[in-house]
Amino acid sequence: MADRLELYHAEPLSNSLKVLAAIHEKGVPFVSHPINLRRFEQHEPHFLAINPAGQVPVLVHGECTIVESTVINEYLDESFDGPPLRPGTPYGRAQMRVWTKFVDESFRPALSFLAWARQMPTLVGALPEGEFERRLARIPLREKRDKWAMAARGGFTPREIEGWRQNLIEATGRIEQALAAGDWLVKDGFSLADIAVFSIANSLSSGYAEIMNEEIAPRTMAWLARMRTRPGVAAALAVPTPPSPVEKPPATPSDVSG
Numbered sequence: 001m002a003d004r005l006e007l008y009h010a011e012p013l014s015n016s017l018k019v020l021a022a023i024h025e026k027g028v029p030f031v032s033h034p035i036n037l038r039r040f041e042q043h044e045p046h047f048l049a050i051n052p053a054g055q056v057p058v059l060v061h062g063e064c065t066i067v068e069s070t071v072i073n074e075y076l077d078e079s080f081d082g083p084p085l086r087p088g089t090p091y092g093r094a095q096m097r098v099w100t101k102f103v104d105e106s107f108r109p110a111l112s113f114l115a116w117a118r119q120m121p122t123l124v125g126a127l128p129e130g131e132f133e134r135r136l137a138r139i140p141l142r143e144k145r146d147k148w149a150m151a152a153r154g155g156f157t158p159r160e161i162e163g164w165r166q167n168l169i170e171a172t173g174r175i176e177q178a179l180a181a182g183d184w185l186v187k188d189g190f191s192l193a194d195i196a197v198f199s200i201a202n203s204l205s206s207g208y209a210e211i212m213n214e215e216i217a218p219r220t221m222a223w224l225a226r227m228r229t230r231p232g233v234a235a236a237l238a239v240p241t242p243p244s245p246v247e248k249p250p251a252t253p254s255d256v257s258g
Contacts, residue, residue, distance in 0.1 A: 008047065010037045010056050011241040015069035018199035019057045019093070020239055022073040022192065023251060025232030026082035036242040043138040052168040054140045069199075070100045073192050085195070087188035095186045099193035102174075107200050110167035115207075117161055120151035163244030168204060172212045172220065175201065179219040183226065190230075198227045 005028050007023060009016040023030055035041045035056050042054045051058045051067055058077065059066040068070050087093050114221040124132050132152060139145045150156065175197060178185050185193040205212045205224055214221050227233050 004060075004066075006033060006060040006213060007031070008033040008035055008050060008056055008058040008060070009239075010035050012236050012239045014112075014199055015201060016057050017202070017236055018069045018196055019059070019072050019076075020236035021195045021199065021233045022076055022085060025148075025195070025230065026076055026080055027232070028076065028080045028082060032239075034240075034242060038242065039119075040135060040138065043140070048140065052140060054144075070104055070192075070196065073100075073195065077192065085192045087186055087191050090177075092186050092191070096191045096193040099185055100196045102171075103196040103200060107171045107197070110164040110171070111204060111208075113156065113164045114161065114168070116147070116151040117154075117156045118162075120148070122153050129233040130200035139160040168208060168211050171201075172204070174215050175182060175220045176217040179223050183223070194223075194227060195233075198224065198233065202227075213226055246258055 002022060007019065009020060009032070011034075012020055035047060037056075041047060042056055048054055050060065050065065053067070055067070057067075057069055057072060059072045061079070066075050073085070087096055125247075127135075136145055136148055139148065175185070181187060184190045185197060201216065201220065201224060205221065212220060228237065
């Protein structure tokens with residue numbers, strides 16, 4: 001009997017969307033464990049026993065636990081039968097990794113920081129007195145605690161915010177230029193590069209339409225439409241979003257995932 005495959009994930013956004021899309025594209029059966037970030041379930045003891053960093057997604061394959069969405073996706077493609085999600089040539093795989101590295105190091109963080117700058121002060125202001133500090137203390141990673149505290153105080157400077165916006169503008173241009181060569185980001189065909197970039201660009205096109213739209217990036221918008229019609233991606237996007245509690249905690253899926 002094959003080892004049981006389990007996926008702990010949030011709603012289909014950012015890094016959770018990245019892995020949900022990959023696992024559905026591979027057609028691999030798995031047990032879904034939704035983690036409601038709005039209720040801070042990623043910081044509950046039962047989940048911290050699985051990932052002490054308190055971040056989703058997490059893949060558990062038998063006795064093996066794999067974290068970090070980019071690593072999870074390569075593990076899925078290497079370990080299971082199904083349509084290949086990595087290019088067939090060494091150069092193609094190298095190009096794919098350039099894109100996934102770009103998402104992890106630049107594209108996702110820029111969108112995440114902007115979301116925090118926009119949402120955090122309002123969300124914190126809606127909490128009862130002292131509740132934010134209690135929730136802050138539960139975050140395992142100091143880096144994350146510092147970021148939450150900074151965002152809650154409105155501590156990001158206009159220069160930082162403009163820098164992140166410029167990162168998103170440059171990302172849009174980079175995607176648009178790459179798609180001039182074909183339907184997918186890597187010449188070899190559809191790959192984990194497309195899944196990784198889509199996991200962020202899908203939110204950018206709706207939340208920051210002034211940066212990514214039909215006029216500025218027509219090839220990118222057509223690519224987004226192609227991505228959404230793929231059966232695996234459509235299945236990932238159809239994963240239900242958990243209900244929000246009465247009071248929303250100061251968290252965004254793009255930040256508390258890995």
